[in-house]
Amino acid sequence: MAAASGTGFQELGIRDWLIQQSRQLGIKEPTPVQEHCIPAILRGQDCMGCAKTGSGKTAAFVLPILQKLSEDPYGIFCLVLSPTRELASQIAEQFQVLGKPIGLKDCMIVGRMDMVKQALELSRKPHVVIATPGRLADHLKSSNTFNLKKIKFLVLDEADRLLEQGCTDFTKDLEVILGAIPAKRQTLLFSATLTDTLQELKKIAMNRPFFWESKSEVRTVDELEQRYLLIPERMKEAYLVHLIQKTQDEHEDWSIMIFTNTCKMCQVLNMMLRKFRFPCVALHSMMQQVRQRFAALAKFKSSVFKILVATDVAARGLDIPTVQMVINHNTPGLPKIYIHRVGRTARAGRHGISITLVTQYDIHLLHAIEEEIKSKLKDYPADEKEVLRILTHVNVTRRECEITPF
Numbered sequence: 001m002a003a004a005s006g007t008g009f010q011e012l013g014i015r016d017w018l019i020q021q022s023r024q025l026g027i028k029e030p031t032p033v034q035e036h037c038i039p040a041i042l043r044g045q046d047c048m049g050c051a052k053t054g055s056g057k058t059a060a061f062v063l064p065i066l067q068k069l070s071e072d073p074y075g076i077f078c079l080v081l082s083p084t085r086e087l088a089s090q091i092a093e094q095f096q097v098l099g100k101p102i103g104l105k106d107c108m109i110v111g112r113m114d115m116v117k118q119a120l121e122l123s124r125k126p127h128v129v130i131a132t133p134g135r136l137a138d139h140l141k142s143s144n145t146f147n148l149k150k151i152k153f154l155v156l157d158e159a160d161r162l163l164e165q166g167c168t169d170f171t172k173d174l175e176v177i178l179g180a181i182p183a184k185r186q187t188l189l190f191s192a193t194l195t196d197t198l199q200e201l202k203k204i205a206m207n208r209p210f211f212w213e214s215k216s217e218v219r220t221v222d223e224l225e226q227r228y229l230l231i232p233e234r235m236k237e238a239y240l241v242h243l244i245q246k247t248q249d250e251h252e253d254w255s256i257m258i259f260t261n262t263c264k265m266c267q268v269l270n271m272m273l274r275k276f277r278f279p280c281v282a283l284h285s286m287m288q289q290v291r292q293r294f295a296a297l298a299k300f301k302s303s304v305f306k307i308l309v310a311t312d313v314a315a316r317g318l319d320i321p322t323v324q325m326v327i328n329h330n331t332p333g334l335p336k337i338y339i340h341r342v343g344r345t346a347r348a349g350r351h352g353i354s355i356t357l358v359t360q361y362d363i364h365l366l367h368a369i370e371e372e373i374k375s376k377l378k379d380y381p382a383d384e385k386e387v388l389r390i391l392t393h394v395n396v397t398r399r400e401c402e403i404t405p406f
């Protein structure tokens with residue numbers, strides 16, 4: 001990924017052992033968000049970082065936190081909050097790899113995993129706790145075997161999502177957590193879309209935070225080719241099958257994420273695409289078993305499955321470098337959701353393409369997206385004749401899947 005201005009990690013104040021370790025992840029020169037936020041964090045300031053998807057926001061907080069931890073190691077030193085289990089696990093991984101030389105002990109506290117085991121891990125004072133708010137609040141309410149009274153760092157990754165009252169409302173849990181941590185701490189907030197919730201965020205990062213936002217007008221990365229297909233609702237699935245077939249025929253190495261607006265649709269599409277013998281797997285919040293969710297994601301990450309059909313549970317933060325294409329089966333109602341979804345491709349300087357399926361009823365949503373990202377989407381030139389050829393077969397198959405019990 002391109003460095004910001006030739007400033008190296010050393011000049012930012014990062015120590016040699018961490019620089020060496022970062023190289024293992026291909027992190028050699030700082031990205032702009034890292035260049036600006038790392039020195040502020042090392043100086044002891046609160047920090048709000050708003051930078052495009054895939055621009056290295058995770059390392060922008062992991063590196064300075066590890067450095068501070070190495071100077072004064074104790075547990076529990078840092079608390080990171082994340083909106084989803086999958087994202088928490090990815091952040092934990094970066095802490096583990098980068099923190100290996102100092103014997104970092106981390107602990108993941110996420111829902112639908114064994115509470116007793118988690119309580120035990122917390123009582124062992126890990127250096128870093130990475131948690132989803134709901135489960136951590138449950139522990140705080142029910143256990144006295146650990147406390148967060150000494151934490152130095154609070155990180156809110158995807159900070160705006162943590163404050164939104166979406167289908168999962170984290171605000172009550174956040175109140176419990178904020179009540180359990182010291183007022184004197186460093187608070188770090190990161191997201192690709194901070195602006196809507198800026199005022200509320202400022203209340204959490206009280207100490208006149210250092211605020212850094214990437215300057216570019218356009219809010220999506222240049223390496224991302226953004227397309228749309230204006231089509232009738234009843235032809236969506238045929239277009240989807242066509243797009244996947246085309247990608248499979250033209251590329252040896254390919255990987256696609258498809259976003260749907262409901263768990264049911266996610267399930268139906270997954271089932272339908274499997275009937276067409278596409279190697280795909282689903283990820284949505286109604287998959288009860290956490291193990292099942294992690295397994296689905298692992299299979300997609302390792303390219304055993306080339307297609308991941310997902311709801312917005314996978315829209316934020318997930319870093320899967322191989323994803324070349326994002327297909328939005330529905331036009332997102334909020335531009336912000338669009339930005340995070342398409343940000344699953346074209347990460348860390350790679351090229352990627354997104355195709356948004358738009359019906360005549362969604363044109364206003366498309367316009368809202370274009371206004372927000374300050375860029376126009378281009379029409380995708382699909383082979384309509386081919387789509388018409390497969391239309392009946394695809395629709396019959398989809399209907400079969402719809403009546404299969406969920």
Ligand SMILES: Nc1ncnc2c1ncn2[C@@H]1O[C@H](COP(=O)(O)OP(=O)(O)OP(=O)(O)O)[C@@H](O)[C@H]1O
Nearest residue numbers: 001027029030031053054055056057058317319348
């Ligand atoms: N300085 C760097 N040079 C090269 N690659 C980097 C650098 N910093 C981070 N990366 C890599 O870039 C990828 C994206 O980083 P990361 O997941 O932190 O993005 P992000 O900004 O948090 O994106 P999102 O908004 O989608 O959560 C990761 O694979 C990470 O290892």
